[in-house]
Amino acid sequence: xxxxxxxxxxxxxxxxxxxxxxxxxxxxxxxxxxxxxxxxxxxxxxxxxxxxxxxxxxxxxxxxxxxxxxxxxxxxxxxxxxxxxxxxxxxxxxxxxxxxxxxxxxxxxxxxxxxxxxxxxxxxxxxxxxxxxxxxxxxxxxxxxxxxxxxxxxxxxxxxxxxxxxxxxxxxxxxxxxxxxxxxxxxxxxxxxxxxxxxxxxxxxxxxxxxxxxxxxxxxxxxxxxxxxxxxxxxxxxxxxxxxxxxxxxxxxxxxxxxxxx
Amino acid sequence: xxxxxxxxxxxxxxxxxxxxxxxxxxxxxxxxxxxxxxxxxxxxxxxxxxxxxxxxxxxxxxxxxxxxxxxxxxxxxxxxxxxxxxxxxxxxxxxxxxxxxxxxxxxxxxxxxxxxxxxxxxxxxxxxxxxxxxxxxxxxxxxxxxxxxxxxxxxxxxxxxxxxxxxxxxxxxxxxxxxxxxxxxxxxxxxxxxxxxxxxxxxxxxxxx
Numbered sequence: 228x229x230x231x232x233x234x235x236x237x238x239x240x241x242x243x244x245x246x247x248x249x250x251x252x253x254x255x256x257x258x259x260x261x262x263x264x265x266x267x268x269x270x271x272x273x274x275x276x277x278x279x280x281x282x283x284x285x286x287x288x289x290x291x292x293x294x295x296x297x298x299x300x301x302x303x304x305x306x307x308x309x310x311x312x313x314x315x316x317x318x319x320x321x322x323x324x325x326x327x328x329x330x331x332x333x334x335x336x337x338x339x340x341x342x343x344x345x346x347x348x349x350x351x352x353x354x355x356x357x358x359x360x361x362x363x364x365x366x367x368x369x370x371x372x373x374x375x376x377x378x379x380x381x382x383x384x385x386x387x388x389x390x391x392x393x394x395x396x397x398x399x400x401x402x403x404x405x406x407x408x409x410x411x412x413x414x415x416x417x418x419x420x421x422x423x424x425x426x427x428x429x430x431x432x433x434x435x436x437x438x439x440x441x442x443x444x445x446x447x448x449x450x451x452x453x454x455x456x457x458x459x460x461x462x463x464x465x466x467x468x469x470x471x472x473x474x475x476x477x478x479x480x481x482x483x484x485x486x487x488x489x
Numbered sequence: 490x491x492x493x494x495x496x497x498x499x500x501x502x503x504x505x506x507x508x509x510x511x512x513x514x515x516x517x518x519x520x521x522x523x524x525x526x527x528x529x530x531x532x533x534x535x536x537x538x539x540x541x542x543x544x545x546x547x548x549x550x551x552x553x554x555x556x557x558x559x560x561x562x563x564x565x566x567x568x569x570x571x572x573x574x575x576x577x578x579x580x581x582x583x584x585x586x587x588x589x590x591x592x593x594x595x596x597x598x599x600x601x602x603x604x605x606x607x608x609x610x611x612x613x614x615x616x617x618x619x620x621x622x623x624x625x626x627x628x629x630x631x632x633x634x635x636x637x638x639x640x641x642x643x644x645x646x647x648x649x650x651x652x653x654x655x656x657x658x659x660x661x662x663x664x665x666x667x668x669x670x671x672x673x674x675x676x677x678x679x680x681x682x683x684x685x686x687x688x689x690x691x692x693x694x695x696x697x698x
Contacts, residue, residue, distance in 0.1 A: 274645050310527050312636065343635060426635055427642035473635035 253353075254293065256283040256486060257410040262368075264361035267461045279365045284358060285483035287401035287412050288420060289349060291322075292334035294341065297349045299326055304345055311474070313344035318476045335400040337418045337481040343473040346421045346482035355484035357423035360468070362485055364461070367414040369407045382407070386460055389416045394479040415460065421482040425468045525551075530636055531662035535629035537595065540607035540622040547593075547633075547662065550621075554590040554686045555658040559630075559639050559651065561598035562610040567653050570671045572614055575655065579619070581679035586686040587619070595623045597641050597649045599630055638667070657682050660689045 263276040298305045298319075305325040309318055319340050323329025332338070341349075343357075350356050358366070370379025377383070385405075404412040414420070467480075525531045531548035538544055558575060560568040575592055582590060596602035602610075607622040616622070625633065634641055641651035655678065657666040666681050668674055 310532060312528055312530070312532065344632075347632075424631065424642070426631070426640045469640075472638055 252293075254285040254287060254289070254484065257286050258282075258488065259284050259362065259366045259369075259409055259411070260374075262365045262374075264365045264368075266361075267465050277361050279361050281488055282358070282362055283486040283488060284362070284366050284409075284411055285355075285485070286406075286410060287404075288337035288418060288481045288483045289346075290335055290401060291328040291332040291338045294338035294349065295326065295328055295334075297352055301348070301352060304348060309345070313474055314342040315474050315476055317478075318342060318345070320476075321478065331397055333397065333400065335402065336398040337401055337413065339398065339418055339478050339481045340476040341421075341481065342476050343421050343425060343471070345476075347423070349482075350484045353484055355486045357421060357482060358485035359424050360422045360427065363414075363420065363422045364464075366409065366411060369409050369411070369414075371405060371407055374408055376407075386415045390460060390463065394418075418479050418481040419464065419467055419477075421480065422468070425471055426473065526661045526663060528664075529662040530658060530664060533632060533636060535625060535632050537623040537625040537629060538604055540604045540611055540624075542604045545621075545623070550591055550593065550658075551662055552660050554586070554660065554682060554689070555593055555662070556590060556682070557593045557595070557637070557656045557658060558654065559595045559597055559634060559637070559641070561596050561649050561651075562602050562606055563598070564648065567651075567671060569614075571653050571655070572616075574672060574675060576614075576616075577675050578655075578679050578682070581675065582686075583683055585690070586683045589686060589690065590619065590682065592616070592620045593623060594620065595625060595630065595633060597630055597634075597643075597651060599625060599627045601647075637664075657685065659685055 259282055261281040262279055264279050265276050302308055303310075306319040306322060307325050317340055319338075321329075321331040321340060323331070328334065347357055368376055370376035370382035371385075372381075373379045376386070398417060401413055401417065404416045406412050407414065471480075525548065529548075531546075531551055533547055536544060536546060556575060556578065558571055560571055562568075572594070575594075579587060579590070579592060596607065602624055604624055607624060610616075611620065611622055633639075637654060637656050639652045639654050641649050643649050653669065653671050655668040656664055657678070659665050665685050666678065668678050
């Protein structure tokens with residue numbers, strides 16, 4: 228009874244808040260054409276290229292304003308309410324309060340310090356999903372002016388310059404990033420991003436212990452080999468994903484959503 | 490002396506909706522104990538199906554010790570060893586604890602490990618009625634794996650590479666111990682599980698974490 232009443236009240240509150248201050252632009256989505264993802268590391272039985280079907284991807288990473296709308300509608304994802312199981316102690320730590328991103332988290336900057344569980348819950352709430360590693364890497368392989376960023380010198384320069392810069396205390400607006408060939412912004416240049424299957428990266432956690440895979444810890448991993456040792460950015464992403472637990476949050480890790488083509 | 494019919498009717502409706510709520514939680518102890526604790530794995534909303542074809546959520550296992558592991562039925566390297574480890578663990582438990590502990594195996598293989606295939610697996614490995622084998626869709630499997638810290642991926646030949654991890658949950662569904670690897674620390678794991686189970690069955694008579 229009281230649950231229903233609360234639900235009714237919050238619905239009412241939402242309706243009243245309606246087009247006012249709570250309203251946030253839904254993310255524009257861009258179509259990523261079908262292509263191939265070449266896994267950085269693969270087992271001996273894996274194909275060198277994985278076919279990826281065309282899909283839709285948010286033009287920009289999810290912003291603080293958008294994430295605020297999510298936590299407003301879903302109290303259990305507010306900083307003070309969230310279970311430690313689903314988000315660690317630094318979840319939204321740069322926000323001024325539960326429903327107040329504050330000066331360190333401008334509305335149009337990417338939301339960071341969000342866990343995989345939170346990112347996934349947001350995506351579900353938005354009627355979308357997180358992209359897979361294959362989808363995300365396919366999208367991120369686009370340059371500014373070419374479908375393949377490996378042939379785009381300006382794109383590569385910007386990418387490596389970003390990797391060399393420390394993460395700023397206050398992130399730039401998502402709109403400050405130059406759109407790529409597909410019209411997508413910020414796959415590099417702002418923050419790292421969660422993917423749905425981040426926990427496929429098979430390393431045991433402690434990087435110095437990972438010169439080989441322990442057959443007792445991992446089944447069937449066999450031998451793995453890197454496809455292109457010069458793809459430094461891909462190595463960094465792989466290393467990041469394999470070091471994460473789903474409840475982890477960091478100041479440089481955000482996310483965006485994907486959708487199957489209608 | 491006449492009790493108004495309306496009052497009786499109200500009682501009846503009340504009783505019926507209480508029964509509904511109980512079946513929502515599937516287990517009466519869950520209802521009695523209220524919401525799940527902040528660290529309870531049972532907060533996971535993912536839906537699973539048992540090898541008997543019954544829909545369950547993990548919260549249905551609330552109330553006693555649970556030993557949880559992920560596997561897939563066509564695995565012929567690590568999973569048989571993992572299951573043998575779990576059977577060994579079951580044998581090491583004192584009778585009282587053994588009688589209260591559930592062994593829950595969740596398959597990575599959403600596509601092939603249907604309840605029917607899981608039943609065959611149960612028969613093949615002679616798993617008794619303390620064991621539950623679960624099928625979940627890809628989303629449910631990924632979410633549970635993420636909660637447990639299990640990493641896995643499907644290879645192009647259809648098999649799965651995966652962490653070998655045994656997780657012990659207390660009556661509230663909180664992780665009290667995890668054992669990584671194979672053939673290791675069975676005695677320690679059994680002792681830890683027994684201590685936990687006894688402290689929960691007889692609160693206040695020793696046994697702490």
